[in-house]
Amino acid sequence: MEENEELAPHIEDINRALNEKLSEEQIEEELRTYTDRYGVPLGSAKRSIVKKYEGDPQDLYVSTEKAIDDIGGDEQGLNLKCRIVSINEKEIEVDDEPKQIWYGILGDDTGTIPFTLWEAKPIELEKGDTVKIENAYANTWNDEPQVNIGSKASVKEIENDEVPQFERETQKLDLADIRENMQNLDVTARVTSIERKMVNTQDDEEKELFSGIMADETGKAQFSAWHDFGMEEGDVLRVKGGYVRSWRGIPQYSFDETAEVEFLDDEELPPAEELDEVSVYSISDLAKRGGAVDAIVDAVMIDIKSGSGLIFRCPECRRVVQKGACRVHGKVDGEADLRVKGILDDGTGALTVIINRELTEDILGYDLEEAMEKAKDEMNQSVIQDALEEKLIAQPLRVKGNITSDEYGLMLVADEVEYKTIDVEEEARKMLDEVRV
């Protein structure tokens, strides 16, 4: 079990708490009986020994930190010395009240683990800080252990050298497989678009951000580079040491100056047009992923929701006006618009699709003005929705766009919509051949 060297500070700790009532040898023997023979965790063993000899466990000073790699599942009274690998803010709703929480990744020389900080930050925490966390708890979420820092826990900043420097082995990963909160990844991809922006950080500092889309043979992802690596559209890169953050379910590959960016030969990956072909997802995969950028979905439109076709929007907030009134701004002169809000279903799952005015005009074969004429002639606004139902329902479609998720499920905002033609004969022959084998 524990080596002498590792037990020594705890023996000293107990000795101090008991005012040297026992000899170090006696303490060591007690400690080994508890931990080795009875398998009591070190922290509980220390408390029990101090109590047994009428000391106060509050006087114990050296806490029993757990190595991150040893955190299994449900654990209470968790103490850790670790470094903050990443930290992000998030607003959630508790009893209808907005509440600020923080989440990210903790690491030590044995591994890394996601964490959530549920209470107002006890200290200002930043990425790279070395901290001592006491009385946290662990549970599992999506089969992965994670650390929760609740109201009973404390977080103290400690000296940097109290946690050894660690470098984690990077994980080679395809873009199709990236998920929220992953870190230390090794990704090889082609930059298919990039733009430079100035953004304000939490500390009100202006920072340069290079963001865009990268693609490999499995899929695409948005990226955010917080450092000027001199990347350009078309470059094939290997980025080691990035992490994944999510925006409304869309995983984003993020990296900063600590990442290692290597420019590779162009032949390492197929050209951009070819990479574009691969991002066809099943809806069940999208649900598991939480979202995707610039993705293609092949599915059938099985429902068109009310509020599709010819609609009127509030000039103030763009909300759809119902019976001449906006939910927020009351009676307004609504501005006409065209859209489709429908359900796409591919047999593996379903999502809500939003089709904008321009694409809706393409589907209808006439523009907004003509749609308004038709509605006026018929004295009925819903004739346009009827026309869209006629054209779209039960129709296999290929839709491309960004897919996000929230508590209402997946939503695809269409950039392109086309009728999908299936070569029935060819498909049938292919399947018959497979079945006969």
Added chain:
Amino acid sequence: MSMINREVAWRVFAREFNDSTLEMEGTEERSPSYLVTPLGAKINRIYTVGVLTERENIGDPEEPMWRARVTDPTGTFFVSAGQYQPEVATTLGHMEPPLFVAVVGKSSTYQPDEDTFLTSIRAEMIKEVTEEQRDQWIIEAATSLKERLEVAIEASKMDEVSVEELVDLGFDENLAEGFKQANEHYDSLSFDKYERMLEDSLRYVLPEYETQSIEEIQEEKEGEDRRDEELESLVIDVISNLEEEEKLENGVEYERVKEKVMEEEDITEDEFEETVNNLRSDGKLYEPVLGNLKIIG
């Protein structure tokens, strides 16, 4: 993140749907119930495209309750739409079979007695579509069936069906779970039947295997309608001739009419009975005294 996931619309052939006898109630409040097919499709919602062959309002004009039959290459879906689906009921009311239709709806079951388990679709949407759309649906349903068969074949190699092992083999967890539940409920599952069904339905869309076009279905139906009309006028003729010849005031005995009609035409007893029933419900015949048939008007 907890998401409200809309229930997926399964593409399942009528035969597999109608073979189902396992219903799983949702475990939590308001969670949906599923019809689990013999191959483990857990159906809450279904999407099908087929031929609308019959529709009938078993309610009244005020509160219609439409029942319809929609056939695919393997069998017939029983579809219903009532007051809770007013738009579907209206649309269905205006449809003249035969037609290619697409239907989205919820699976529904009815157990009139212990040995009978009836399945149907409570329609949420019905729309006339083209033959091409029907053929595309057959491909989708076949793809879906093929995947469930692959799960079944892999699972049959296991001593005990393990969801985990199936997922490791690359199958969707929901499919694997569904198959395990099905496997515990249905005894001695015959995959052969569904393999044949898969092949037959794929051949159905190939040009070398003749399938009925909607025109042929129409012709066949018209042929049947013609024969119905012929039989009806034959029955009327027989009765009116006898009434005239024998100056009968209270109609002609049922058995005599039957005998005479069967002499003149190659017709079964059932066909005769059906023809008489049709004439009676159309208000062309009545029974002045028990067992006698008389023409109205």
